């Protein structure tokens with residue numbers, strides 16, 4: 649797609665997409681794009697303005713004034729809508745539970761995918777790690793490296809409940825399962841598409857997972873250079 653090396657990473661909630669992609673980007677000297685943050689930011693904007701996120705027409709109309717910006721430097725990550733900094737707010741459970749309402753709308757997906765492609769084109773680094781649910785298949789199917797990051801449901805739930813200490817493990821687990829179910833009706837991120845390398849982090853610690861991802865990227869770059 650561009651002269652930059654694009655690394656596409658997909659996977660279910662809690663598989664380590666954000667944290668592993670960010671650290672891999674640092675090690676590779678690449679930029680980092682968290683696409684889930686855009687879906688979350690749109691849901692946040694609708695809820696913040698008291699708009700009906702369950703009504704697809706309202707959601708589509710809101711795209712016209714979605715003033716989204718995101719930090720693509722792995723050491724300067726932020727998420728904004730207009731001048732509101734919402735980096736933390738978009739992780740709140742009231743946003744997480746509503747994201748599916750915007751993510752299921754085809755016009756939203758097309759609009760945001762174009763936005764992601766223009767961010768990729770504008771990156772000022774030799775490469776960019778882009779993570780989400782449909783990066784290997786829709787946003788950047790021609791990426792140099794395409795990775796599906798997985799982990800057992802048990803491992804993913806365990807990691808998420810360590811983060812969300814004020815919620816019970818059972819509640820976190822049920823929310824994660826229900827979001828994965830809703831999301832997989834929209835895009836398939838549970839099975840690797842043709843040419844996509846699966847990295848299963850169930851038995852790996854964080855550093856081992858980052859090393860595995862960086863290895864896949866370096867190999868893909870070598871292949872792309874030498875055929």
Ligand SMILES: Nc1ncnc2c1ncn2[C@@H]1O[C@H](COP(=O)(O)OP(=O)(O)O)[C@@H](O)[C@H]1O
Nearest residue numbers: 661662663664665666667807849852853854857
């Ligand atoms: N291989 C791993 N081993 C242990 N913990 C991990 C591993 N990968 C990620 N984590 C931790 O799991 C949590 C969820 O990861 P995150 O990057 O938010 O996942 P995702 O973006 O896929 O939802 C984070 O606290 C992260 O540090």
Ligand SMILES: Nc1ccn([C@@H]2O[C@H](COP(=O)(O)OP(=O)(O)O)[C@@H](O)[C@H]2O)c(=O)n1
Nearest residue numbers: 660661662683684685687747751780781782
């Ligand atoms: N490329 C993407 C990224 C996220 N999403 C949606 O945005 C939500 C939040 O994504 P996320 O990556 O922040 O979620 P986590 O996996 O980090 O919990 C997902 O549950 C999907 O509904 C999507 O539809 N397509």
